[in-house]
């Protein structure tokens with residue numbers, strides 16, 4: 001990429017310090033956008049060194065109203081407008097099964113996961129709303145395979161990502177015709193999501209042993225694999241007719257087979273055929 005599909009749009013993006021959000025920030029700047037890059041981690045500050053005055057970092061906790069107000073204010077004070085809000089920050093429950101969670105920790109874990117994964121995008125949209133209506137802008141929320149399927153997380157993460165799907169649909173309805181609202185649903189990306197402190201978790205690898213072979217496409221796509229979808233949904237020019245849509249990019253997980261993950265994947269015990277080389 002490296003075009004002008006986001007020509008000077010002002011974008012507020014949460015969860016920008018690492019993983020998918022950091023990669024999308026780079027892609028947005030390459031497409032001509034100016035980005036307020038928000039994260040609870042101070043690692044977000046290095047984006048200003050990388051991208052100069054095209055990126056304004058904001059260190060804030062987006063599960064709190066004040067953090068979202070600070071992000072919206074940074075965009076309005078610096079550039080006077082907001083065209084897109086991207087709610088991407090999230091934490092995981094490390095795929096912990098309900099029966100493995102002590103009952104007295106469940107409430108705390110629930111509030112942590114839903115605070116970042118569900119409340120934060122609501123707060124972010126609310127904080128940016130007047131500016132988004134004024135610019136006839138759009139919202140992009142990061143969902144997940146877990147927005148539509150079981151087994152992509154524990155019950156807290158899966159319920160939270162299903163809720164993100166609900167937000168996309170409800171907000172697309174409520175904000176039409178002024179603001180488009182869409183989402184991206186990755187399957188597996190090579191990142192380390194933070195866990196909940198209520199369950200004593202630090203971070204968890206998103207890619208587990210055996211994950212690659214379980215995917216119909218047989219490869220873990222890089223974090224940059226989602227850049228184009230976020231860019232498409234943020235672009236007035238290229239997604240003017242899209243709202244209420246969750247775009248799935250799950251390496252085929254939704255069409256996985258029973259005997260083998262993909263029709264041309266060798267059956268277990270017959271792996272004489274090489275797994276295809278990664279796509280360039």
Ligand SMILES: NC(=O)c1ccc[n+]([C@@H]2O[C@H](COP(=O)([O-])OP(=O)(O)OC[C@H]3O[C@@H](n4cnc5c(N)ncnc54)[C@H](O)[C@@H]3O)[C@@H](O)[C@H]2O)c1
Nearest residue numbers: 015018019020040061062089090142144188189191193206
């Ligand atoms: N990695 C995967 O396999 C995968 C799959 C499906 C969906 N997703 C989704 O992709 C999105 C990005 O996750 P990622 O995989 O790049 O993980 P990541 O941990 O690399 O990125 C998430 C970022 O959000 C930030 N964050 C967490 N809590 C925050 C808070 N309260 N306030 C501000 N920032 C906060 C983190 O510091 C981190 O920089 C998430 O919504 C995640 O649910 C990831």
